[in-house]
Amino acid sequence: MAEHPEKPAHGPREATRLAPSPTGALHLGNARTFLVTWAIARQRSWRIILRIEDLDGPRVKPGAIESCIDTLRWLGLDWDEGPTIQSHDLAPHADAMHTLASRALAYPCELTRTQIDEAANAPHAPDPGSPGAESRFPPELRPTDLAPRAFDNPDTNWRFLVPPGEVTFHDAFAGPVAQSPGATVGDFVVWTKRAQPAYQLAVVVDDHRQGVTQVVRGDDLLDSAARQLLLYRALGLAPEPTHTHLPLVVGPDGRRLAKRHGDTRLTAYRQAGVPAERVLGLLAHWCALLPAPEPITPAGFCSAFKLASMPPERVTFTEEDDRWLRTGS
Ligand code: GLU
Numbered sequence: 001m002a003e004h005p006e007k008p009a010h011g012p013r014e015a016t017r018l019a020p021s022p023t024g025a026l027h028l029g030n031a032r033t034f035l036v037t038w039a040i041a042r043q044r045s046w047r048i049i050l051r052i053e054d055l056d057g058p059r060v061k062p063g064a065i066e067s068c069i070d071t072l073r074w075l076g077l078d079w080d081e082g083p084t085i086q087s088h089d090l091a092p093h094a095d096a097m098h099t100l101a102s103r104a105l106a107y108p109c110e111l112t113r114t115q116i117d118e119a120a121n122a123p124h125a126p127d128p129g130s131p132g133a134e135s136r137f138p139p140e141l142r143p144t145d146l147a148p149r150a151f152d153n154p155d156t157n158w159r160f161l162v163p164p165g166e167v168t169f170h171d172a173f174a175g176p177v178a179q180s181p182g183a184t185v186g187d188f189v190v191w192t193k194r195a196q197p198a199y200q201l202a203v204v205v206d207d208h209r210q211g212v213t214q215v216v217r218g219d220d221l222l223d224s225a226a227r228q229l230l231l232y233r234a235l236g237l238a239p240e241p242t243h244t245h246l247p248l249v250v251g252p253d254g255r256r257l258a259k260r261h262g263d264t265r266l267t268a269y270r271q272a273g274v275p276a277e278r279v280l281g282l283l284a285h286w287c288a289l290l291p292a293p294e295p296i297t298p299a300g301f302c303s304a305f306k307l308a309s310m311p312p313e314r315v316t317f318t319e320e321d322d323r324w325l326r327t328g329s
Pocket residue numbers: 019020021053131203216217221
């Protein structure tokens with residue numbers, strides 16, 4: 001029997017990825033997600049791909065990619081493939097757009113964010129720090145003359161025609177999930193007027209072509225999973241990955257870790273002379289591996305980590321945590 005034409009050329013081995021966005025330096029929250037992803041992968045012999053996601057967000061500053069890779073190494077993580085740089089080959093994403101457009105599943109849309117927000121009567125998406133955050137696109141703005149077309153103007157935003165109904169899946173950490181992207185975000189952007197794939201399409205195309213079967217990431221992206229599964233189905237890509245969404249690290253105000261919570265960048269701790277094993281010790285404590293923070297090696301973390309024992313609540317980064325990192329007491 002002929003191979004499925006879009007089946008990845010990789011063998012049956014499971015694979016995951018570390019997918020940092022080099023738009024801001026890695027902080028303790030990113031570090032926890034990457035450490036857990038790495039530990040699960042090493043425990044289960046998954047292939048690990050390092051993929052630098054330099055498409056989302058503002059322009060990537062010179063040196064940011066190298067610094068991001070160097071920081072992951074300093075932390076003690078390693079990988080089997082990559083780094084691959086997302087922006088280096090956008091041909092497969094354009095091919096996916098040709099497929100969607102030819103199936104009348106995507107359409108160009110020149111409406112501005114303000115016009116959309118006005119029509120949706122909703123100011124902004126709730127979590128602008130996440131690549132999946134996007135304003136709701138009200139159904140009345142969808143064009144009425146949808147037909148198969150060519151993907152012939154890549155300098156415009158293109159939206160995916162979201163089918164009605166629920167998408168359900170089982171998240172390996174969050175449990176059963178049911179989402180209705182048609183009701184929450186509506187027709188989301190798959191290609192941007194910067195002539196680049198938008199986050200949702202970029203992740204799906206890259207995960208598929210790199211043979212990623214296990215997506216492990218922060219739960220700020222849980223909302224994006226249904227959108228991504230819809231794209232797998234619309235493009236006829238298989239297999240769909242298993243998702244594991246991990247609780248985020250937040251500041252004392254309950255918001256995702258950011259500059260306002262002080263300098264939690266790993267590079268800042270490193271420059272201040274904080275050993276990586278102390279950082280890992282705090283992350284291990286946050287994962288309920290240690291009753292109190294104490295230095296731990298990557299190998300020690302990996303052998304002791306249990307996904308099932310990880311607390312389901314978001315972790316709050318406190319001043320005491322910062323003091324412990326800086327002083328060790
Ligand atoms: N690059 C994204 C981020 O840093 C992660 C995307 C993903 O894991 O799907 O938030």
